[in-house]
Every structure is written in C-alpha cells, then in structure tokens.
Amino acid sequence: MIKREKIKDLLNSTSFNTDVRVMGWVRTFRNNQFIALNDGSCMGNIQIVVDFNNTPEELLKRITTGAALAVDGILVASLGKGQKVDIKAVNIEILGDSNAEEYPLQPKKHSLEFLREKAHLRFRTNTFNAVFKVRHALAFAIHQFFNEKNFVYMHTPVITASDAEGAGEMFKVTTLDFDKTPRTENGKVDFSEDFFGRATNLTVSGQLEGELAAMAFGQIYTFGPTFRAENSNTTRHLAEFWMIEPEVAFADLENNMQLAEDMMKYVINYALSNCQEEIAFLNERLLEEEKQKPQQERSELSLVEKLNFCLTNEFERLTYTEAIQILKHSKPNQKKQFKYLIDEWGADLQSEHERYLVEKHFKKPVILTDYPKDIKSFYMRMNDDNKTVAAMDILFPGIGEMIGGSQREERLDKLTKRMDEMNIPQEELWWYLDTRRFGSAPHAGFGLGFERLVLFVTGMTNIRDVIAFPRFPKNADF
RNA sequence: UCCUUGGUAGCUCAGUGGUAGAGCAAGUGACUGUUAAUCACUUGGUCGGGGGUUCGAAUCCCUCCCAAGGAGCCA
Numbered sequence: 001m002i003k004r005e006k007i008k009d010l011l012n013s014t015s016f017n018t019d020v021r022v023m024g025w026v027r028t029f030r031n032n033q034f035i036a037l038n039d040g041s042c043m044g045n046i047q048i049v050v051d052f053n054n055t056p057e058e059l060l061k062r063i064t065t066g067a068a069l070a071v072d073g074i075l076v077a078s079l080g081k082g083q084k085v086d087i088k089a090v091n092i093e094i095l096g097d098s099n100a101e102e103y104p105l106q107p108k109k110h111s112l113e114f115l116r117e118k119a120h121l122r123f124r125t126n127t128f129n130a131v132f133k134v135r136h137a138l139a140f141a142i143h144q145f146f147n148e149k150n151f152v153y154m155h156t157p158v159i160t161a162s163d164a165e166g167a168g169e170m171f172k173v174t175t176l177d178f179d180k181t182p183r184t185e186n187g188k189v190d191f192s193e194d195f196f197g198r199a200t201n202l203t204v205s206g207q208l209e210g211e212l213a214a215m216a217f218g219q220i221y222t223f224g225p226t227f228r229a230e231n232s233n234t235t236r237h238l239a240e241f242w243m244i245e246p247e248v249a250f251a252d253l254e255n256n257m258q259l260a261e262d263m264m265k266y267v268i269n270y271a272l273s274n275c276q277e278e279i280a281f282l283n284e285r286l287l288e289e290e291k292q293k294p295q296q297e298r299s300e301l302s303l304v305e306k307l308n309f310c311l312t313n314e315f316e317r318l319t320y321t322e323a324i325q326i327l328k329h330s331k332p333n334q335k336k337q338f339k340y341l342i343d344e345w346g347a348d349l350q351s352e353h354e355r356y357l358v359e360k361h362f363k364k365p366v367i368l369t370d371y372p373k374d375i376k377s378f379y380m381r382m383n384d385d386n387k388t389v390a391a392m393d394i395l396f397p398g399i400g401e402m403i404g405g406s407q408r409e410e411r412l413d414k415l416t417k418r419m420d421e422m423n424i425p426q427e428e429l430w431w432y433l434d435t436r437r438f439g440s441a442p443h444a445g446f447g448l449g450f451e452r453l454v455l456f457v458t459g460m461t462n463i464r465d466v467i468a469f470p471r472f473p474k475n476a477d478f
Numbered sequence: 479u480c481c482u483u484g485g486u487a488g489c490u491c492a493g494u495g496g497u498a499g500a501g502c503a504a505g506u507g508a509c510u511g512u513u514a515a516u517c518a519c520u521u522g523g524u525c526g527g528g529g530g531u532u533c534g535a536a537u538c539c540c541u542c543c544c545a546a547g548g549a550g551c552c553a
Binding site: 031032116447448473 | 479488489490502503504505509510511512513514515516543544545546547548549550551552553
C-alpha cells in the first residue's frame with residue numbers, strides 16, 4: 001500500500017502522474033465530480049476528481065459534507081482555474097459517513113455565535129483552523145522566547161490554599177459531601193475534614209509561587225491555566241484562561257517593561273512569519289467583516305498592518321500621573337463625553353479612558369506605570385513618593401489590558417505594612433514573606449493573558465472564540 | 479451583576495393584533511471541468527418556556543431562561 005501523504009505537501013508538489021494516497025474530510029462535493037478534501041495539515045483543500053460515470057451511485061451518495069475519506073489516486077496538474085493540482089481518484093473508501101441531513105456545518109458561512117454552540121465541530125472551519133494554528137504558534141513562540149533567554153519554566157500548582165492574593169473570586173475545591181458537610185462547634189463548615197485538611201481553591205495566579213522560584217533560579221516563567229469565578233460576561237473574560245507569568249530577580253520596573261515589550265514583539269513576529277497563510281486568511285476575514293460596518297467604525301489598519309505596526313514602533317511609556325493630565329485635557333473630558341469624567345488624581349482608569357489613550361491619542365500599545373498605591377495590589381513596590389507603586393499595565397488597541405505587572409516590594413517592613421493596611425493576613429503567606437526574610441532582592445514580573453494575545457494576533461473579537469472550549473458563567477459544555 | 483438589543487424552518491433573517499414567509503441548507507430529478515457549481519421540484523415551524531389581556535397573539539402585558547454588544551471586575 002502507498003504511504004499516506006499530507007495535503008499540505010501535495011498542494012506544493014509537482015510530481016505529477018504519481019500514485020498518491022490521502023485521507024481527510026469532505027468540505028464540499030460539487031458537480032457530483034469534485035471533492036474539496038481537507039486533512040487539517042493546512043487551510044487549503046485538495047481537489048479530488050471523481051469519474052462519476054464509473055463510480056457506483058451508492059458510493060457517490062455517501063460523499064457528503066463532513067465525511068471522512070481515504071482516497072487513492074494519481075496526482076495531476078489541474079485543468080480548473082482554482083488550484084494547481086488535482087487527484088484523479090482511482091479508489092475512494094468511506095472511512096466515516098456524515099449524514100448530510102444531520103451534520104450541522106453546511107457549505108456556507110456560519111455565524112461565530114452559532115459555531116460557539118458547536119464548539120466540538122468548529123475546528124473544521126477555516127476560521128477556527130486558522131485561529132488555533134495561530135494559538136499554537138504563539139504558545140510555542142512564548143516557550144522559545146523564554147528558553148532562548150534561559151528562563152526556567154515552572155509549573156505552579158493549580159490547587160492552592162492561599163486566598164489572600166485578592167486577584168478575584170475563586171472556585172472552591174472540595175471532596176466534602178454537600179448534603180452533609182461536617183460542621184465545627186460554631187456551625188461553620190469544618191474544612192479540617194476535607195481532602196487537604198483545609199479550604200482549597202483553584203489558582204487565580206501563579207505569581208506568588210513564581211516569586212519563590214525566581215529567588216533561586218533568577219528568572220522563571222509560568223504558563224498554565226488560571227481560574228476566576230467572577231460573574232464576568234464580556235468579550236475579554238473567561239472563567240478558565242491561560243496565563244504567562246515571568247518573574248525576574250534583580251530586575252526593576254524598567255527591565256520588566258523591556259522584557260514585556262520584547263516578548264510581545266518576538267511572539268507577534270513569530271506568528272507573522274510562521275502562520276502566513278492563516279494570518280492572511282484572518283486578515284481577509286476581518287476586512288470582509290469591516291465592510292459590514294459604517295465607515296466611522298472601521299479600523300484604520302488591517303490586521304497585518306496592525307501587527308507590523310506593533311513590531312516597528314516603540315510602545316508608548318508614560319506614568320499614571322501623565323495619563324491623568326492627558327485625559328483631563330482631552331476633548332471627551334472637556335466636552336463631558338466620558339461617562340466617568342476625569343477630575344482628580346487617584347481615580348482608577350475606566351475602559352473608556354484606556355481606550356482613548358490607546359486608540360485615539362497614541363494609536364499604539366501603551367505602557368502605563370506608577371499607579372496610585374490604593375488601586376493596586378499589596379505586593380507592588382512602593383515608590384519614593386509614598387503615593388504610587390512601581391506597577392505597569394500594557395494596554396493594547398481593541399483589547400485593553402493585555403499585561404499587568406510590577407516591581408515587587410522586596411523590603412519586608414514595607415511589605416508587611418501594606419499587608420496590614422489592606423487586611424491581608426500575614427500568617428497565611430508566611431512562606432511568601434520568608435523570601436523577604438532570607439536573601440530578599442529586587443525583582444519584578446508580569447502576567448500576560450494568553451487568550452488576549454491570541455485575540456490581538458488573530459483579529460478575533462470575542463475571547464470565547466480563541467480558546468477551544470470556553471468556560472464562562474452558565475456554560476461548561478464539552 | 480447592571481444597561482441595551484435580540485430569540486420565528488437546520489442556518490441567516492422578514493413578518494408589529496386576523497391564523498406562517500424568503501434565501502441558503504437538506505431531499506428528489508436534470509446537467510456535467512466545477513470553485514459556497516447551476517436549474518427545476520419537494521420536504522421542513524408547539525414563532526425561547528410559562529402565565530395573562532383579547533372574539534382572535536409570532537405581534538400587546540407580566541415572568542423566567544438563553545444569546546449578542548456595552549459596563550463593572552480583571553489577564
């Protein structure tokens with residue numbers, strides 16, 4: 001028997017008149033004669049030409065959209081205009097039938113909302129083929145970037161006992177029987193009877209554990225699933241998402257910003273050069289979509305232009321205080337077009353403000369630094385002004401916050417003081433505080449929401465379309 | 479969780495008080511170098527669920543569920 005070949009290789013082949021064998025799934029079957037076959041090796045289909053006069057009616061009827069086939073045939077130069085090569089079928093074997101009356105994917109354009117409900121089948125569409133290839137490339141590029149810089153990939157725990165991080169609502173992890181939970185004398189659930197002997201949750205961040213490792217390896221990163229039980233129903237939040245969290249010893253906020261910008265450019269560049277076909281497709285898809293919109297709402301740059309723009313321009317860096325000044329004097333603020341008007345220093349920035357800075361004022365990624373201490377986490381390093389902390393948020397057009405990071409507070413007295421002020425129990429984080437007791441050192445790190453990166457690079461607009469099986473409130477299908 | 483807009487055939491939608499429609503898909507047939515093939519015919523609906531108003535409800539009211547977009551929370 002001949003060895004099976006990948007469609008990707010055959011589409012570029014010029015070895016005409018050779019016997020080939022392919023396997024794949026039917027995308028369309030036109031004219032009782034032309035099968036567009038896809039095997040996932042690339043976005044393109046190979047055209048199988050069927051000699052329908054010498055093929056049993058029985059078999060022709062079973063060549064339906066979605067059916068899996070094994071085809072033996074001869075590779076020939078195509079007579080048609082749409083493609084360079086055809087396979088003249090000699091023998092077609094149906095590996096798996098696909099009932100055309102029941103198969104949900106039709107040879108036509110489907111809405112993303114519809115495909116979201118068919119998440120088990122949506123990989124079979126061009127759009128999702130492209131999205132998940134790009135997702136793969138980005139994940140690979142992230143590992144390659146850190147590996148080249150000699151970072152150590154740490155696997156931080158998915159189940160944690162600390163609930164003091166304040167990053168968000170947590171999912172409880174328990175084996176207790178809900179119908180008869182053990183109770184303490186004062187009526188509370190007795191978690192000492194639970195599997196771990198204490199209350200546990202799914203992690204909301206690997207940062208604290210990451211810091212422990214960074215204080216030995218010097219530079220580490222994590223890349224794993226993260227969970228937030230927030231009741232968020234937006235196009236950029238998930239209950240289960242993947243996060244990349246580098247942590248670097250002997251680094252300050254400046255180093256941290258540089259690392260983040262370098263990483264973003266590295267992985268975007270990797271995707272551009274390794275997913276040309278996919279990104280070209282997504283670029284076209286987005287252009288088509290934008291055509292539906294009124295002129296005003298269309299973006300100035302195409303997807304490819306936007307990605308290239310990111311690579312060739314420095315991210316704009318400015319402090320929170322400078323941003324407030326810009327916003328205060330901005331047109332929408334003067335004309336009271338903001339829903340939340342910028343009045344004085346200290347307020348948290350709303351999405352509309354971030355969007356103005358990124359999309360209207362600077363028109364490129366922006367790194368905002370040195371936020372007021374009161375709107376940031378306890379572990380961020382206090383600046384000399386005692387008002388701001390060495391925090392940074394990287395804002396991207398269309399996405400908002402892509403990265404959040406900071407230089408960490410390495411001074412034990414200042415750290416414990418902040419914890420007291422923010423009511424964070426020190427005894428629960430004794431192990432974290434130990435790093436400040438024994439050989440503390442300046443260090444910094446950040447968290448990158450992987451799906452938000454995939455959103456940006458694919459030009460998709462809903463985060464539920466860039467993760468295979470999205471988890472969000474009221475939804476855990478598949 | 480809040481605000482807005484929606485939920486009608488497998489899909490995308492029209493129908494705004496008088497008894498259910500189109501295009502595509504699917505089925506049957508014709509045609510055969512097509513490119514989401516084309517042409518003809520056919521099938522297909524508890525109009526999101528429940529309750530109410532009315533002689534009569536897809537249409538009006540109440541309520542619940544679900545979806546999209548925006549907000550908050552954040553990555």
